[in-house]
Amino acid sequence: MALTDYPQPSVTVDILIFTIRNNQLNVLLIKRKISPFKGAWAIPGGFVRIDESLEDAAIRELKEETGVEADYLEQLYTFGDVKRDPRGRVITVTYFALINSEKLKLKSSTDASEAKWFPIDKIPKLAFDHEKILKYALQRLRWKFEYTLVGFSLLPKKFTLSQLQKIYEIVFNKKFDKRNFRKKILSLGILKEEGIDKNVSHRPPMLYSLKKNVKNIVEIL
Amino acid sequence: MALTDYPQPSVTVDILIFTIRNNQLNVLLIKRKISPFKGAWAIPGGFVRIDESLEDAAIRELKEETGVEADYLEQLYTFGDVKRDPRGRVITVTYFALINSEKLKLKSSTDASEAKWFPIDKIPKLAFDHEKILKYALQRLRWKFEYTLVGFSLLPKKFTLSQLQKIYEIVFNKKFDKRNFRKKILSLGILKEEGIDKNVSHRPPMLYSLKKNVKNIVEIL
DNA sequence: ATGCCATATTGTAATTTATACATTTAGTTA
DNA sequence: TAACTAAATGTATAAATTACAATATGGCAT
Numbered sequence: 045m046a047l048t049d050y051p052q053p054s055v056t057v058d059i060l061i062f063t064i065r066n067n068q069l070n071v072l073l074i075k076r077k078i079s080p081f082k083g084a085w086a087i088p089g090g091f092v093r094i095d096e097s098l099e100d101a102a103i104r105e106l107k108e109e110t111g112v113e114a115d116y117l118e119q120l121y122t123f124g125d126v127k128r129d130p131r132g133r134v135i136t137v138t139y140f141a142l143i144n145s146e147k148l149k150l151k152s153s154t155d156a157s158e159a160k161w162f163p164i165d166k167i168p169k170l171a172f173d174h175e176k177i178l179k180y181a182l183q184r185l186r187w188k189f190e191y192t193l194v195g196f197s198l199l200p201k202k203f204t205l206s207q208l209q210k211i212y213e214i215v216f217n218k219k220f221d222k223r224n225f226r227k228k229i230l231s232l233g234i235l236k237e238e239g240i241d242k243n244v245s246h247r248p249p250m251l252y253s254l255k256k257n258v259k260n261i262v263e264i265l
Numbered sequence: 266m267a268l269t270d271y272p273q274p275s276v277t278v279d280i281l282i283f284t285i286r287n288n289q290l291n292v293l294l295i296k297r298k299i300s301p302f303k304g305a306w307a308i309p310g311g312f313v314r315i316d317e318s319l320e321d322a323a324i325r326e327l328k329e330e331t332g333v334e335a336d337y338l339e340q341l342y343t344f345g346d347v348k349r350d351p352r353g354r355v356i357t358v359t360y361f362a363l364i365n366s367e368k369l370k371l372k373s374s375t376d377a378s379e380a381k382w383f384p385i386d387k388i389p390k391l392a393f394d395h396e397k398i399l400k401y402a403l404q405r406l407r408w409k410f411e412y413t414l415v416g417f418s419l420l421p422k423k424f425t426l427s428q429l430q431k432i433y434e435i436v437f438n439k440k441f442d443k444r445n446f447r448k449k450i451l452s453l454g455i456l457k458e459e460g461i462d463k464n465v466s467h468r469p470p471m472l473y474s475l476k477k478n479v480k481n482i483v484e485i486l
Numbered sequence: 487a488t489g490c491c492a493t494a495t496t497g498t499a500a501t502t503t504a505t506a507c508a509t510t511t512a513g514t515t516a
Numbered sequence: 517t518a519a520c521t522a523a524a525t526g527t528a529t530a531a532a533t534t535a536c537a538a539t540a541t542g543g544c545a546t
Contacts, residue, residue, distance in 0.1 A: 047275045047312075047350075047352055047353055047355065048275065048312050050312065050314065050315065051315045052273060052274075052275055052276060052312075052315070053273075053276050053313060053315060054268045054269060054273050055273060055274050055276060055356055091268075091269050091271065091273075092274060092345070092356075093271065094271065094272045094273070094274065094354050095347055095354075096347065097345055097346050097347055098343065098345035098356065099345075119342060119343060121340065122319060122340065122343040122358050124313070124318055124319035124320075124358065125318050126316060126317065126318055131268055132268055133315050133316075134268065135276055135313075135319065135358075137343050137345065137356075204523085205523085205524095206522075206523075221505080221506075221507080222523090222524085223506095223507085223508095223524085223525070223526080224504075224505065224506080226523095226524080226525090227504095227525095228503095228504090231503095242513090244513080244514085244521090244522080244523095245513070245514040245515070245520090245521075245522095246512075246513055246514065246520080246521040246522040246523075247511060247512040247513050247514095247521075247522055247523045247524075248512070248513065248522095248523080249522080249523055249524090250523085250524090425494085426494085426495095427493075427494075442534080442535075442536080443494090443495085444495085444496070444497080444535095444536085444537095445533075445534065445535085447494095447495080447496090448533095449532095449533090452532095463542085465492090465493080465494095465542075465543080466491085466492075466493095466542075466543040466544070467491075467492040467493040467494075467541075467542060467543065468492075468493055468494045468495075468540065468541035468542050468543095469493095469494080469541070469542060470493075470494055470495090471494085471495090
């Protein structure tokens with residue numbers, strides 16, 4: 045039953061899937077197999093089904109492309125310019141996802157499809173308005189790292205302060221002072237010591253985990 | 266031409282229109298004249314036309330309800346739960362708008378329709394999932410006041426520091442120290458002196474305006 | 487002219503937070 | 517046991533935040 049007699053736009057969900065690979069921030073892109081923009085790289089996505097929520101659609105797309113679930117997922121922005129898709133009126137609700145590099149190894153090689161990880165400083169020309177969308181997503185990503193704890197979702201449950209610092213350095217593409225970084229993070233009072241990791245051939249580091257119920261609010265850096 | 270054979274959701278734009286009236290933060294609501302939720306108050310909105318962008322739709326709705334243009338407008342979030350509208354699948358892209366209290370006087374009495382301003386601490390039961398949406402909007406509003414200069418859009422071009430402080434006190438519902446507030450604002454280096462306002466029956470205040478090209482970036486408070 | 491009223495304007499000390507910067511420690515490996 | 521690797525640590529300075537109260541400038545009433 046249509047709620048209005050007027051023609052309605054189509055609705056898609058596109059998802060920006062970020063991870064860290066080879067000490068670089070990467071985003072997953074797919075190669076378009078059909079026109080328009082056939083052969084061009086694009087942000088993965090698809091139509092929203094009538095019986096699934098937007099978030100469910102994002103989760104489904106994510107799973108289709110990567111085989112795993114996101115360690116962090118949030119809605120990004122809805123792009124709805126009239127001519128953003130040459131085929132007709134298409135509104136796209138975008139999400140961004142973070143995937144922990146550990147899981148990643150399970151999958152990224154498995155799928156022989158047209159999906160590929162791109163370091164964010166080596167992005168090819170993209171289809172539709174996807175360059176604008178990616179740019180927006182990177183802004184939001186950095187903002188989130190600065191003011192929230194999303195960064196921790198890229199780490200295993202137990203991690204060292206050096207690992208954490210590395211992630212921040214990759215995302216912001218700059219070095220931080222080790223002493224100040226540690227001081228800052230520890231002063232937040234959000235970490236729990238988890239014992240020492242002896243499996244290294246140098247001074248063994250302390251492992252930490254995020255305290256329970258610490259997921260929001262806190263400001264970092 | 267449909268891009269997919271599957272049934273598609275409908276798309277609406279809802280807009281949260283905020284202003285300051287009687288020293289209180291107010292939001293504009295409309296009384297529903299049809300089922301479902303007939304007689305209940307709701308956030309104003311309507312269907313997106315096939316030939317207008319989402320933002321254009323928001324601007325149109327805003328103008329229909331208030332007769333004026335927003336002093337600030339931004340997309341808020343897109344709500345798309347499957348059962349949020351009992352009539353069928355409706356995705357709503359929400360916007361929030363700020364309207365300067367000066368303009369307001371021109372209009373708010375003019376329109377004899379079912380629209381009404383509500384102080385945000387006296388909101389009635391709302392239709393659909395609109396309570397959730399309003400709550401989200403208030404969070405975002407406060408966040409924006411804290412970290413950006415949107416607050417200035419509620420003031421006339423020339424304003425006093427007391428007026429500015431008042432707006433912040435209303436939005437955050439708390440008092441700020443006068444000396445520290447002024448220190449903070451002035452230290453941002455974003456204000457230009459505009460001479461003294463003699464039309465008061467007490468010590469005349471300095472008028473300020475926002476310097477040109479200062480619209481983003483800066484962090485307040 | 488004087489005193490009253492209302493709001494605007496101003497400063498300083500104490501505390502907290504941010505920044506800059508180099509050495510020592512604990513383990514492995516040759 | 518010497519060399520290597522990454523982990524852990526402290527201190528002085530600067531900058532930002534907080535707490536707090538008296539004086540200034542005009543209009544208005546007498």
